[in-house]
Amino acid sequence: MLVIGELINGMYQNVGKAIKTKDKSxxxxxxxxxxxxxxxxxxxxxxxxxxxxxxxxxxLVETIQEVVDTPLALDSTKADVIEEGLKLVKGKxxxxxxxxxxDKLNTLIPMAKKYNAQLIGLAMDKKGIPRDxxxxxxxxxxxxxxxMEQGFPLEDLYIDPVVLPVNVAQAQGVEVLESIRExxxxxxxxxxxxxxxxxxxxxxxxxxxxxxxxLIMAVGYGLTGAIVDPLDKELMDGLITAELLLxxxxxxxxxxxxxxxx
Amino acid sequence: xxxxxxxxxWQNKVGTITIGATKAEGGTRASTVTVGGQSTLPFMFGxxxxxxxxxxxxxxxxxxxxxxxxxxKEPFKDVMNDPAKWAKKCVDExxxxxxxxxxxxxxxxxxxRSDADAAAAVNAVxxxxxxxxxxxxxxxxxxDNKVLAKVSExxxxxxxxxxxxxxxxxxxxxxSCLADGHSIIAESPIDINIAKQVNILISDMGLPQxxxxxNPTIGALGYGMEYAYSIMERARLAALNGDKMLSMxxxxxxxxxxxxxxxxxxxxxxxxxxxxxxxxxPLWEFMTATCMLQAGGDILIMRHPKAVEETRKYIANLMK
Numbered sequence: 001m002l003v004i005g006e007l008i009n010g011m012y013q014n015v016g017k018a019i020k021t022k023d024k025s026x027x028x029x030x031x032x033x034x035x036x037x038x039x040x041x042x043x044x045x046x047x048x049x050x051x052x053x054x055x056x057x058x059x060l061v062e063t064i065q066e067v068v069d070t071p072l073a074l075d076s077t078k079a080d081v082i083e084e085g086l087k088l089v090k091g092k093x094x095x096x097x098x099x100x101x102x103d104k105l106n107t108l109i110p111m112a113k114k115y116n117a118q119l120i121g122l123a124m125d126k127k128g129i130p131r132d133x134x135x136x137x138x139x140x141x142x143x144x145x146x147x148m149e150q151g152f153p154l155e156d157l158y159i160d161p162v163v164l165p166v167n168v169a170q171a172q173g174v175e176v177l178e179s180i181r182e183x184x185x186x187x188x189x190x191x192x193x194x195x196x197x198x199x200x201x202x203x204x205x206x207x208x209x210x211x212x213x214x215l216i217m218a219v220g221y222g223l224t225g226a227i228v229d230p231l232d233k234e235l236m237d238g239l240i241t242a243e244l245l246l247x248x249x250x251x252x253x254x255x256x257x258x259x260x261x262x
Numbered sequence: 263x264x265x266x267x268x269x270x271x272w273q274n275k276v277g278t279i280t281i282g283a284t285k286a287e288g289g290t291r292a293s294t295v296t297v298g299g300q301s302t303l304p305f306m307f308g309x310x311x312x313x314x315x316x317x318x319x320x321x322x323x324x325x326x327x328x329x330x331x332x333x334x335k336e337p338f339k340d341v342m343n344d345p346a347k348w349a350k351k352c353v354d355e356x357x358x359x360x361x362x363x364x365x366x367x368x369x370x371x372x373x374x375r376s377d378a379d380a381a382a383a384v385n386a387v388x389x390x391x392x393x394x395x396x397x398x399x400x401x402x403x404x405x406d407n408k409v410l411a412k413v414s415e416x417x418x419x420x421x422x423x424x425x426x427x428x429x430x431x432x433x434x435x436x437x438s439c440l441a442d443g444h445s446i447i448a449e450s451p452i453d454i455n456i457a458k459q460v461n462i463l464i465s466d467m468g469l470p471q472x473x474x475x476x477n478p479t480i481g482a483l484g485y486g487m488e489y490a491y492s493i494m495e496r497a498r499l500a501a502l503n504g505d506k507m508l509s510m511x512x513x514x515x516x517x518x519x520x521x522x523x524x525x526x527x528x529x530x531x532x533x534x535x536x537x538x539x540x541x542x543x544p545l546w547e548f549m550t551a552t553c554m555l556q557a558g559g560d561i562l563i564m565r566h567p568k569a570v571e572e573t574r575k576y577i578a579n580l581m582k
């Protein structure tokens with residue numbers, strides 16, 4: 001499972017402030033803590049408020065890479081902001097994300113190829129959020145086809161079925177889960193799948209419990225990646241245990257400890 | 263129609279372990295032995311690399327092993343009373359790449375020799391030969407903790423491989439190895455879950471992964487060999503898929519297990535149609551060794567010179 005740590009996001013007050021005041025210590029602590037907790041990749045998002053997102057992402061990438069070599073997922077709606085980050089990234093990075101719109105696909109797939117990066121494709125387009133599993137599969141197929149046409153390796157592609165909050169779109173949960181299973185049938189090799197998990201509990205009173213339960217269900221449906229808060233220990237322990245029960249890792253009494261030694 | 267063979271692509275490698283230290287490295291060995299590092303299942307050169315060949319350590323005792331069958335005693339009958347001479351014969355005449363000394367004499371049932379006696383035997387072997395050393399206790403927890411701590415101390419800096427640690431008794435030995443610069447053998451009873459657990463426990467003591475070797479416990483031909491094979495294969499697949507806590511090289515006690523089989527040691531006088539035990543015994547050990555190599559064995563601990571010779575040829579052929 002690709003665990004992408006979500007905490008370096010300008011949307012969070014402490015990170016937004018750190019970006020503004022160029023306070024490296026906050027960012028570097030988040031990078032180290034998330035890595036130690038089991039994140040195999042760190043999401044980097046300058047946040048919507050950033051006045052100069054290009055400068056901000058450059059500073060974030062450099063600041064993080066000073067203390068960890070965990071790969072980075074560059075998270076922005078603007079392609080030129082992502083590219084600034086890609087230029088500085090040392091390891092194999094990830095682009096988060098393209099939608100199924102032609103203009104996005106035609107910009108971001110070539111960019112991912114150029115920088116040998118992985119790519120997240122959101123199963124949505126300008127018309128908005130998909131209403132069911134069929135529409136999700138249709139949009140996913142469009143992304144997969146575009147990657148195939150442009151010679152982008154499908155093992156580097158993650159499709160995100162777009163998770164919605166349970167308190168406003170309760171019927172979408174099962175549609176997302178079924179989509180995870182259906183995406184596997186789109187191609188051979190099949191694209192990988194990723195979810196932005198925390199969205200499922202947006203605005204609810206039991207965020208951690210809802211996140212954890214949904215993640216474990218999604219793992220059962222074959223999910224291969226998730227953008228999560230890795231400092232949520234119960235979430236991580238639940239995830240590790242779910243993968244263990246699916247026979248992805250070999251059991252031993254200290255299996256939770258063993259996972260972190262990878 | 264051209265057929266493309268399906269090839270596995272592995273993400274990770276087996277770890278390596280280096281035994282022995284030369285003068286420059288603080289020891290007195292003429293050379294060192296490194297095993298492991300494979301990025302493929304055994305001998306699948308089309309799918310990955312096998313940078314280090316499997317090696318054979320010849321096993322000697324600190325006392326005369328009275329219970330060994332005549333076939334096994336015969337080649338060493340003039341040296342068995344002196345571990346230093348025994349070791350030297352293994353290296354000079356039988357080209358042993360490593361010597362494995364089992365301190366059997368420290369066991370209560372085999373003379374109850376002291377830790378000082380054991381240390382003297384180890385020192386004598388270190389002086390007699392210049393190949394790296396593997397040192398074994400007897401499995402008696404209390405005595406091993408005393409004896410192995412002492413021999414670890416006197417061989418400090420030689421980067422020996424010392425065993426065995428188990429999930430119930432690992433702390434003393436791990437601490438000794440850590441303090442004196444040795445590596446450790448982590449033993450589990452043909453059980454992959456315990457193998458992983460004991461590796462984690464030892465790692466948590468601070469011993470780095472490249473100083474741990476796995477003794478998965480094996481069975482000889484006819485005595486659970488295929489079960490041992492399947493456990494080793496499963497661990498190796500996990501290692502190649504990224505499980506660091508199962509990615510250490512394997513040590514296989516081929517000689518010990520093969521010579522327990524009645525088919526190896528039973529005299530022809532009792533089993534008329536089995537043929538002479540002088541051929542049958544070494545053959546049993548050799549056949550067990552070949553299977554362990556195919557299962558991923560990195561260090562084979564063996565006893566009979568003929569079995570050692572054949573196994574060495576077999577390894578050379580596979581590595582071509």
